[in-house]
Amino acid sequence: MKQSLGLFENITGVSDAAKQGFISLLEEVKTEKGHKLEQEGQVSHHLYYIAEGSARSYYVRDNRDITVSFSLAGEFVTAMHSFITRSPSYETIETLEKSIVYRISYEDLQQCFLDFPDMERTYRIILEKYYIALEEQLIFSKFKSAKDRYLELMENKPKIIQKASVGQIASFLDMTIETLSRIRAKI
Amino acid sequence: MKQSLGLFENITGVSDAAKQGFISLLEEVKTEKGHKLEQEGQVSHHLYYIAEGSARSYYVRDNRDITVSFSLAGEFVTAMHSFITRSPSYETIETLEKSIVYRISYEDLQQCFLDFPDMERTYRIILEKYYIALEEQLIFSKFKSAKDRYLELMENKPKIIQKASVGQIASFLDMTIETLSRIRAKI
DNA sequence: CTGAGTTTTTGACTTTTATCAAGGGTTTAT
DNA sequence: ATAAACCCTTGATAAAAGTCAAAAACTCAG
Known part of the structure; x- marks a missing residue:
């Protein structure tokens, strides 16, 4: 309503x-x-x-x-x-x-x-x-590294990580898909 | 007044x-x-x-x-x-x-x-x-490189380049003093 | 004018991230 | 069920920018 x-x-x-x-x-x-x-x-x-x-x-x-x-x-x-x-x-x-x-x-x-x-x-x-x-x-x-930017996103808007694709998140965080993929692999 | x-x-x-x-x-x-x-x-x-x-x-x-x-x-x-x-x-x-x-x-x-x-x-x-x-x-x-960010600043707010120190500008553009210095040397 | 202090530049090397390339997984359509 | 398409991951290499160190260029008080 x-x-x-x-x-x-x-x-x-x-x-x-x-x-x-x-x-x-x-x-x-x-x-x-x-x-x-x-x-x-x-x-x-x-x-x-x-x-x-x-x-x-x-x-x-x-x-x-x-x-x-x-x-x-x-x-x-x-x-x-x-x-x-x-x-x-x-x-x-x-x-x-x-x-x-x-x-x-x-x-x-x-x-x-x-x-x-x-x-x-x-x-x-x-x-x-x-x-x-x-x-x-x-x-x-x-002043954050690629990894820190990702961690911050996870902290602040975890829902986005579920809803958006790797490519969409990567471009938002200003890094390549590959870099994001490597960061996720290490966590 | x-x-x-x-x-x-x-x-x-x-x-x-x-x-x-x-x-x-x-x-x-x-x-x-x-x-x-x-x-x-x-x-x-x-x-x-x-x-x-x-x-x-x-x-x-x-x-x-x-x-x-x-x-x-x-x-x-x-x-x-x-x-x-x-x-x-x-x-x-x-x-x-x-x-x-x-x-x-x-x-x-x-x-x-x-x-x-x-x-x-x-x-x-x-x-x-x-x-x-x-x-x-x-x-x-x-999506701009360090050099492009500097060029854009020169274009849009040239007065800042005269008034602020290299260190102040570098931190604004999100790069080190050395990188900014090298960029300036090449222009 | 001079020298201490600061700022900027330059050089060698390292780290981070991008790029290119290839290989697994999923999903979807036939 | 299988092929095509898509998405994600992994690896090798390259490029961009950072770090550390030292030299050069300013700045300014005495």
Whole structure:
């Protein structure tokens, strides 16, 4: 049920009217594994909330598929750069498994901000969380060896290791499939 | 003059009252080179806007000084993680040169959001910009060689190369001083 | 101007990770 | 059931970057 999404947990200062307004704009999408939520080359029109399942964001460069991020249930995801700037996305987002997501369009979100100024607060807080997570990821990637990066992923997002392929994980951790395979063999 | 900071350029939908309210909360700080705006271990109390000069954010790990980011005039900076979560900062921010910054305290900023809900929009847009910049930095660091990372920095933020030391730049680009030195020798 | 201290460069060598190549396992379709 | 396709692992070698050490180039107080 939309009402029990847990979407507004830990967020205070938002009126019930705003919450209801926001939720009424959500559209439910049920997808099979491998369904593309956003496509490279197209402007990202929606912000997604993953109710069940998981997704992977990636782009293709020099014929190689490079994973940017994994998103699990309870998280928001979109091709942020494209969504914010309204320019074509360089990344593709697809589900890693059968999933249920709720999405809101860019226009509806902006209208929601106008109708319910306190809604801007929710979005702001979500952005803050994502900013911090990204900052940590960047700092972390700065001074860790391939092995440490893998161990950290196992620690923090063990579900990803079950759901994603070696190739997807390797590109996320910025190493080759072979290196990841050797690391796993030694643990 | 505070009024001519250029702070609200490119940001629409904010009332003059909100702008004035925000500006009135700013405190000017003139600093010498090397002045610490934020200290590791302490909660970050201010959001800074660099009017003149530049700053470097870094943390120390295993006795090594690792640069997280450089900030130039016209940009905002703070120990974001600490500022948002109100927990001790793991990073230190210091000016790279004699600088003039304007700062607003966490409490004043929150009050500003309450007094002027449309102010939340400005902050949100700033956050979005920073999020995108960080995302690009992360993606970029994923598949570039040491040399390419240096060339990209030269292209995008040439001022940093003049203002920061080899060691500071090397740790930002995630390579050793020696590697950076060799790269520079070959260009 | 000079010499102590610091920063940067250069050199020799080592470690880490990538690349190329081949071989096992699984899965899937016929 | 079997072949094709795919994914993962293993091995040999190569390339990239790191480490340690020493020399050269700056910086700045006296």
